[in-house]
Amino acid sequence: MNCSDYVDALTDYLDGNVLEEDVHELEAHLESCTACNRYRAVVEKGAELLRALPEPELTEDFGPRLQHRLYHVDEETVLYGAASATPAMTVVGMAFLLTAIAWSPTLWQGVPEVALEPIEVNRPFVELPVRSASAMPGRMPTRSASDFERGLWDDAHNLLYEYSPLSQRYRQRGRVRRPQIDQER
Amino acid sequence: MARTLKKEVVEAPRRGTGEAREHRQKLRDLNDSQVVQASLDGDARAFGDLVRRYDQRLLNFVYRTIGDRERGQDLVQETFVRVYRHLHRFDQTKKFSTWIYTIASNLAKNELRNRSRNPLVLFQTIMKNWDADHRPLEWEDTHYKPDDLFRKRHLRTKVEEAVKQLPEHHRIVFVLREMEGKTYEEIADITSCNLGTVKSRLNRARNNFAQIIAPMID
Numbered sequence: 001m002n003c004s005d006y007v008d009a010l011t012d013y014l015d016g017n018v019l020e021e022d023v024h025e026l027e028a029h030l031e032s033c034t035a036c037n038r039y040r041a042v043v044e045k046g047a048e049l050l051r052a053l054p055e056p057e058l059t060e061d062f063g064p065r066l067q068h069r070l071y072h073v074d075e076e077t078v079l080y081g082a083a084s085a086t087p088a089m090t091v092v093g094m095a096f097l098l099t100a101i102a103w104s105p106t107l108w109q110g111v112p113e114v115a116l117e118p119i120e121v122n123r124p125f126v127e128l129p130v131r132s133a134s135a136m137p138g139r140m141p142t143r144s145a146s147d148f149e150r151g152l153w154d155d156a157h158n159l160l161y162e163y164s165p166l167s168q169r170y171r172q173r174g175r176v177r178r179p180q181i182d183q184e185r
Numbered sequence: 186m187a188r189t190l191k192k193e194v195v196e197a198p199r200r201g202t203g204e205a206r207e208h209r210q211k212l213r214d215l216n217d218s219q220v221v222q223a224s225l226d227g228d229a230r231a232f233g234d235l236v237r238r239y240d241q242r243l244l245n246f247v248y249r250t251i252g253d254r255e256r257g258q259d260l261v262q263e264t265f266v267r268v269y270r271h272l273h274r275f276d277q278t279k280k281f282s283t284w285i286y287t288i289a290s291n292l293a294k295n296e297l298r299n300r301s302r303n304p305l306v307l308f309q310t311i312m313k314n315w316d317a318d319h320r321p322l323e324w325e326d327t328h329y330k331p332d333d334l335f336r337k338r339h340l341r342t343k344v345e346e347a348v349k350q351l352p353e354h355h356r357i358v359f360v361l362r363e364m365e366g367k368t369y370e371e372i373a374d375i376t377s378c379n380l381g382t383v384k385s386r387l388n389r390a391r392n393n394f395a396q397i398i399a400p401m402i403d
Contacts, residue, residue: 050348051364
């Protein structure tokens with residue numbers, strides 16, 4: 001046995017968890033090794049000093065304070081403990097009931113069937129006019145793609161005016177002023 | 186009390202009467218498990234007996250673990266409050282002492298964790314030597330020489346510091362073994378570690394502790 005083995009085994013040895021033959025081996029090493037002898041003495045003395053340390057004393061108010069806190073625990077238990085279980089169960093029950101009511105038509109009658117109009121597929125496919133990105137206001141139209149686009153964007157200024165806030169404003173003003181005009185007439 | 190409201194109340198005899206003394210003595214003769222059962226059955230004095238059994242031991246353990254007496258006392262209070270609140274959940278096939286030490290140990294660990302997150306200088310650390318410097322004059326004790334007294338006090342301080350220097354997880358195992366005399370199995374239960382970990386931590390803690398205090402020991 002070397003010193004490292006001894007140090008590893010010392011904890012078990014001090015706590016009496018070593019087999020009889022190992023004890024003899026450890027003691028034999030201890031007789032021949034001064035360093036391990038010293039180490040063991042330090043560990044044992046250290047433990048002794050540790051146990052001799054004065055115990056911290058409880059302050060006088062420890063008992064009353066604890067009693068006070070326990071009293072509040074009791075209060076909590078009385079106020080919320082017994083009562084808290086009942087509302088929780090009630091809420092769960094209510095939720096279940098409402099869910100059952102909400103789903104009841106589906107559960108009892110099954111999924112409702114909706115009759116859709118038949119789609120006619122014999123008619124030739126008509127391509128809908130699509131406005132190209134280049135024809136958007138603010139962009140220079142390169143070339144009109146269809147009659148629809150030409151009709152729509154021929155008079156872009158009017159179109160812009162029509163939908164601008166300015167026209168809305170004039171329209172509002174006109175509506176407000178109309179009674180006055182009628183009076184003049 | 187809530188517990189006594191729920192169950193049949195076992196009336197505690199009035200304080201100071203002979204009957205009360207007898208009742209207290211009867212409780213003292215019981216083991217932990219029986220006192221726990223008595224408390225659950227509504228004996229108003231039973232929980233007080235549990236507090237009496239463990240308050241000092243827990244304070245010593247928590248104080249050695251966190252190194253602050255005032256805070257240690259708060260944590261011991263918290264331990265008892267939790268025990269009181271959850272006593273009905275305690276598995277009575279297990280040891281009560283292991284359970285209560287587990288709660289105290291967890292609170293102590295949380296305290297150390299919180300401190301490492303929010304470091305602050307403890308008043309106690311600042312006033313460490315206050316007691317020694319401001320102690321009122323005492324009559325001379327002829328039994329000890331001043332040198333001996335000083336040396337003893339110095340050694341005590343160094344030993345306490347040596348415990349504080351150990352890493353947290355080593356310290357808890359070390360204190361439980363060396364000061365509280367817990368078995369390896371109990372320590373394993375309290376710290377939620379396996380036996381091998383307990384052994385290795387204890388060995389390392391003893392080794393570190395020995396290295397720190399070696400220069401002070403002749």
